[in-house]
Amino acid sequence: MVSPNTELAYDSKIEGDVIVSRLDAVINWIRTNSMWPMPMGLACCAIELMAVAAARFDIARFGAEVMRFSPRQSDCMIVAGTVTYKMAPQVRRLYDQMPAPKWVIAMGACASTGGMYRSYAVLQGVDRILPVDVYVSGCPPRPEALLDALIKLQAKVRREPAAKRLFRT
Amino acid sequence: MTATADVATVLKEKFPQITGRESLDWPAFNVPGDQAPAVLQCLRDECAFDLLVDVTAVDWGVGQSPRFTVVWHLLSTTRHTYVRVAAACADDAKPSMPSVTGLWPGANWHERETYDMFGIVFTGHPDLRRILMWEGYPYFPLRKEFPLAGLDTSLPDPEVADETGARVKPAPYMGGPFVAAPGGPMDEAEPRAKDQSWTERQEKPS
Numbered sequence: 592m593v594s595p596n597t598e599l600a601y602d603s604k605i606e607g608d609v610i611v612s613r614l615d616a617v618i619n620w621i622r623t624n625s626m627w628p629m630p631m632g633l634a635c636c637a638i639e640l641m642a643v644a645a646a647r648f649d650i651a652r653f654g655a656e657v658m659r660f661s662p663r664q665s666d667c668m669i670v671a672g673t674v675t676y677k678m679a680p681q682v683r684r685l686y687d688q689m690p691a692p693k694w695v696i697a698m699g700a701c702a703s704t705g706g707m708y709r710s711y712a713v714l715q716g717v718d719r720i721l722p723v724d725v726y727v728s729g730c731p732p733r734p735e736a737l738l739d740a741l742i743k744l745q746a747k748v749r750r751e752p753a754a755k756r757l758f759r760t
Numbered sequence: 761m762t763a764t765a766d767v768a769t770v771l772k773e774k775f776p777q778i779t780g781r782e783s784l785d786w787p788a789f790n791v792p793g794d795q796a797p798a799v800l801q802c803l804r805d806e807c808a809f810d811l812l813v814d815v816t817a818v819d820w821g822v823g824q825s826p827r828f829t830v831v832w833h834l835l836s837t838t839r840h841t842y843v844r845v846a847a848a849c850a851d852d853a854k855p856s857m858p859s860v861t862g863l864w865p866g867a868n869w870h871e872r873e874t875y876d877m878f879g880i881v882f883t884g885h886p887d888l889r890r891i892l893m894w895e896g897y898p899y900f901p902l903r904k905e906f907p908l909a910g911l912d913t914s915l916p917d918p919e920v921a922d923e924t925g926a927r928v929k930p931a932p933y934m935g936g937p938f939v940a941a942p943g944g945p946m947d948e949a950e951p952r953a954k955d956q957s958w959t960e961r962q963e964k965p966s
Binding site for chain 2: 679684
């Protein structure tokens, strides 16, 4: 042992500088409060997504204001709009380029189920090509609904055994 | 400058094969397919129809002959009148029509869309690719034999198709189409499914 710790009792010199917690809690705390979205804006839901990011609804209050247009810098893909079959492979490729851990919010009726576009050209729900974490109803959803989805996703992330996954060999 | 009624006179003088076409609003003409570009050029240069508003087509149904009719809508921006020109495609199996991209560059995407939806080949088009559906899509969706629900085929990207196992699947209207019943109280007049005896998972009773 290089420096044996002889002081096992309370040390007033380091009080206030040390926090004892579980690693899961720390990792999930970091993840939930800086969840950078990948705005996959494909249709009118994207307008509502912009409103969520703007001052009135202000997604920054939940730490998700940094819309990253590069998949490599984002954590949470928000599929906002109608996913056509022509666009579906590109959506999947962008998802594949996101670094893990990553989550997906299907925003609105179209992204969740195909919505009103029951058609030969529209993918009937983005969950056919991506693992979706939270579905948001609405056409388009109110900004509050998307904020609620983000909060639900954060609650889901908080329950994850993050450390176990991090150090899994 | 000739008046609207004179369009017919001018055209009939130059192209005797032109016949009038039934129309509820603006003058309309049936034209032989091979003469269509010449007629359209005459309308543009001599009758001041300088703007091509739309190029589209009609599919009269499987087994009909002629099956496909290409329709052009022209607008005169100086006289504020429209004219409609229609030409039947000679071949019902492999329909084709001369392109008018040389007259109006704006015809380019209209013709690509008409090709994409109906499979009508515009000869002389500089870049006749699909515009809405992806390259390699095997069907022409606005043809009458194409069902509303769509047809099973593979995704545009084989790599993604392999990875996800997703396919382009028919999406039938469950109980639809959803039709509004006119009259009566509003809660009854709302669009409703007419036949709810079948769903996506449960086959339609025959």
